[in-house]
Amino acid sequence: xxxxxxxxxxxxxxxxxxxxxxxxxxxxxxxxxxxxxxxxxxxxxxxxxxxxxxxxxxxxxxxxxxxxxxxxxxxxxxxxxxxxxxxxxxxxxxxxxxxxxxxxxxxxxxxxxxxxxxxxxxxxxxxxxxxxxxxxxxxxxxxxxxxxxxxxxxxxxxxxxxxxxxxxxxxxxxxxxxxxxxxxxxxxxxxxxxxxxxxxxxxxxxxxxxxxxxxxxxxxxxxxxxxxxxxxxxxxxxxxxxxxxxxxxxxxxxxxxxxxxxxxxxxxxxxxxxxxxxxxxxxxxxxxxxxxxxxxxxxx
Amino acid sequence: xxxxxxxxxxxxxxxxxxxxxxxxxxxxxxxxxxxxxxxxxxxxxxxxxxxxxxxxxxxxxxxxxxxxxxxxxxxxxxxxxxxxxxxxxxxxxxxxxxxxxxxxxxxxxxxxxxxxxxxxxxxxxxxxxxxxxxxxxxxxxxxxxxxxxxxxxxxxxxxxxxxxxxxxxxxxxxxxxxxxxxxxxxxxxxxxxxxxxxxxxxxxxxxxxxxxxxxxxxxxxxxxxxxxxxxxxxxxxxxxxxxxxxxxxxxxxxxxxxxxxxxxxxxxxxxxxxxxxxxxxxxxxx
Numbered sequence: 001x002x003x004x005x006x007x008x009x010x011x012x013x014x015x016x017x018x019x020x021x022x023x024x025x026x027x028x029x030x031x032x033x034x035x036x037x038x039x040x041x042x043x044x045x046x047x048x049x050x051x052x053x054x055x056x057x058x059x060x061x062x063x064x065x066x067x068x069x070x071x072x073x074x075x076x077x078x079x080x081x082x083x084x085x086x087x088x089x090x091x092x093x094x095x096x097x098x099x100x101x102x103x104x105x106x107x108x109x110x111x112x113x114x115x116x117x118x119x120x121x122x123x124x125x126x127x128x129x130x131x132x133x134x135x136x137x138x139x140x141x142x143x144x145x146x147x148x149x150x151x152x153x154x155x156x157x158x159x160x161x162x163x164x165x166x167x168x169x170x171x172x173x174x175x176x177x178x179x180x181x182x183x184x185x186x187x188x189x190x191x192x193x194x195x196x197x198x199x200x201x202x203x204x205x206x207x208x209x210x211x212x213x214x215x216x217x218x219x220x221x222x223x224x225x226x227x228x229x230x231x232x233x234x235x236x237x238x239x240x241x242x243x244x245x246x247x248x249x250x251x252x253x254x255x256x257x258x259x260x261x262x263x264x265x266x267x268x269x270x271x272x273x274x275x276x277x278x279x280x281x282x283x284x285x286x287x288x289x290x291x292x293x294x295x296x297x298x299x300x
Numbered sequence: 301x302x303x304x305x306x307x308x309x310x311x312x313x314x315x316x317x318x319x320x321x322x323x324x325x326x327x328x329x330x331x332x333x334x335x336x337x338x339x340x341x342x343x344x345x346x347x348x349x350x351x352x353x354x355x356x357x358x359x360x361x362x363x364x365x366x367x368x369x370x371x372x373x374x375x376x377x378x379x380x381x382x383x384x385x386x387x388x389x390x391x392x393x394x395x396x397x398x399x400x401x402x403x404x405x406x407x408x409x410x411x412x413x414x415x416x417x418x419x420x421x422x423x424x425x426x427x428x429x430x431x432x433x434x435x436x437x438x439x440x441x442x443x444x445x446x447x448x449x450x451x452x453x454x455x456x457x458x459x460x461x462x463x464x465x466x467x468x469x470x471x472x473x474x475x476x477x478x479x480x481x482x483x484x485x486x487x488x489x490x491x492x493x494x495x496x497x498x499x500x501x502x503x504x505x506x507x508x509x510x511x512x513x514x515x516x517x518x519x520x521x522x523x524x525x526x527x528x529x530x531x532x533x534x535x536x537x538x539x540x541x542x543x544x545x546x547x548x549x550x551x552x553x554x555x556x557x558x559x560x561x562x563x564x565x566x567x568x569x570x571x572x573x574x575x576x577x578x579x580x581x582x583x584x585x586x
Contacts, residue, residue, distance in 0.1 A: 019489040020411030027402035027459050028417070034456040035424045038435035045435060052442065097328060100321045103304045108322070114572055115329045121568045121575070122336060123518040125536045126557035129543055130339045133355070133550060142338065142355055174331055179579045186580045188303075196302050209303055235428045238520060242540065259430045264525065269434050276430035283428055 042273045050269035062274035072275065074250055075258040076282075081165060082254065083233040086172040091225055094177045095218075098184035099210070113182055120178035128242040131171045132158070135243075158244050161251035168239055168252060180225050187221040188214070227290050234283050255279055336561075343367070343558040345551035355550075366551035370559065373542050373552075376530040380538035381559070386450065387523075387534060388516035391457045395512045396505050398459040403467020403504075404497050408479060409489075418468070421461045437525055452526040453534070457516060463508045466581055470504035471497070507578040510571055514564055535560045 046062055048055040066072050101112050119127065134142045135157035144154045157167040195213045204212070237256030240246055246253035246261070253261075259279065263272035304317075342355070344362045347369035371377045405411070406418050436456060441447045446455075474497070482492050498505070520536040527533045533541070539556045546552060568575055 016409045016489060017411035020405045020409035020414065023401040023405035023409065023489075023493070024417070026398045027421075027464055030398075030458045031421060031424070031461065034436060034439075034458075035427075035432060035461070036420075038432035038439065039424075039427060041435035041438070042431045045438075093328075097325065099303075100325055103302070103318060104321065110572075112325055112329065113576060114569075116332055117576065117579075118336060118565070118568065119332060121514060121564045122561040123520075123536055123539075123557075123564065125518075125520050125539050126339065126561040127335060129539070129553055129557045130335045133342075133554075134335060134338065136355070140355055142357075145355075175335070177332075182576055182579045191303075193302065206304065214303060231426070231428075235430060242543075256428075256430055260433075260521075263434045263437075269438070272434050273431075276428065276433070280426075280428050280431050284426065287426070 042277060045269055046273035046277055048270045050267075055270070058270070062270045063278070066271065066275050066278060071250060071253070072255070072258065075253045075255040078165065078251070078253055079234055079236075079255045082169065082172075082236065083230060085166075085169045086176065087226065087229045087233055089173055090176050090229065091180060091222065093173070094180035094184050094225075095222075097177070097181050098188055099214075101181070101185055102188050109185070113185065116181050117178035119175040124238050125242060127171075127175060128239050131167075131239075132243055135167050159248060161247075161249045164244050164248060164251045168243070171239065176229075180229070183221060183225060184218065187218050191217045223290065223294055226294070227287050230286060230290065231283055234279065234286070339554050339557050339561070342551055343555040345554075347549060347552045349548045349550075366555040367559070369549065369552040370542065370556045373546065374530050374538065376533070377538060379531055380533055380535040383450075383453075383532065384517055384534040384536070387453045388513045390450075390454050391516045392509050392513045394454075394458045395460060395463050396509050399463035399467045399508055400498065400501060400505055401493065402459070402464045403469075403471050404493060404501075406464065407468045407471040408474070408476060408497075421464060424461050425465075433521075433525075440526055448527050448529060448532045450532075453523055453532075456522070460512070463512060466508055466511075466578070467501070467504055469581060470507075471501060474500055503574070503577065504581065506571070506574045507581060510567065510574045511578045514567065514575075517564060 045055070047057055047059060049058050049061075097112075097116065101109050104112070136142070136144070137154065137156040137159055138144070139148075139154050141154075141157075143157060147153075147155070155163050157163050191214065195217070196209060199209050199213060235256050237254045237260060240252045240254050240257050241260065244252045246257050255275070256279075259272050259275045262268045262275065338357075341357075341359050343366055344359055344364070345366060346361060346363060347366045374380075406414060440452050440456070444452075446452045478496060478500075479492050482496055487495070518536065519534075520540065523534040524537045524540065527537060530538070530541070539560050542556050543553055
């Protein structure tokens, strides 16, 4: 911020400091009580063996136990596989759809935006129930009928460890693009026409314009969507919890689900807290990595 | 002129291109909407066990018996909808009010530590909710002992950082001069906030209201954790219980899913503009 502007502002709204604190008071209290305190508390709990009547400190035991736990690493691997299979595909699909919506008339644009956004509005529990039946293992199951058209055989989609993860991935492909399509479209509409005009004068083709103008211009948007999608994907577990319970044979146990199970199925609060903090660290590192290596020439 | 070439004025070429695009978009839309179509369509089937059902893509019968079956499952099934409405309504009102206030303070008022406090708030958005989940549960259930109450469902969501962020983003575009002249006219800060800022911020308040209501209505895990009797559960938790108690009843399950989803569809179609605006407000230049 420029120095003169700052001091000018300071002079203008002098004496409002007290009001500033008054206006944020409720927000700060809620934040302190239900976010800041729980985060600090999570650190403390992670060094304890939690018991309702007086926990005992056990040092780093929860952390070392976690790092030695094969299931923890499997859950990390599952989460990575899920993220790598869903996030790039969802982003690519959103990008392509946004590009295709762009030349249409405003009315038609609005219709498609609404249609693609609709699954985002539906409750996750409702959608998971529907997909549970779509993946019905019987020959009459909708998805089995669908692949039957292509001559493929019945699969026990959610019930076999070979296909369970893939089933969750398919579900994500078809229900997680609503917001990113709208964000991409907004960014596309924000690209200055003069770039295209200059390119037209040089006789650039559609693909050349796409490659040299659109993709670089949308880089900040892509980075934003990528980072938020990866953060979200690392915490995903509702569908796994409701549809497979993490099975079969832990094939769909995401790290979020493992933490949930440890906390509320086995009531090992200490272990769950330690694992959640390791997850937070991993998310922070992955986000940092993306900004550093993908955000090099992005300016905000 | 734009990304797409104009086919040197050939209208037929442009029409053909758009037709191909619309067909492709429709195909993808079909895949996207199919689960929702399947859910609503199947909910009108007979409430019989799944062994006897063969799924079809077209309705073979039309009856509301499955809805009756769903509501008959628990004497509290109507209460679930009421609970969801109460919780979502309360959280929406507090979020609109307190997030707008905080957003105003963070964007327009100068006070010591403003930047630092806002960064601390924003940092929370990076923390996965798994971290706060266990301590929050202990706080509500063991410390406050308000398990299974509306307070337990509402308090942690009174005002979210994301909504404060939305409000701040929006209000930074309101010219500061307006407030200055109001001050010269002798308005107090409270008057400025209620008479000037709030009327000018209707859009962002609507966006916050809608997104908050939808999130709260659809949320599953927190109500699932802190409620333990059917009369305090929300529709999402009730739906999950219904599913585990009636694993083979296909149509009634779809009826329940439809009941939990349709209020949001209605809200979406009537207030679409604000939903879609909410998506971009938070994303563009964070």
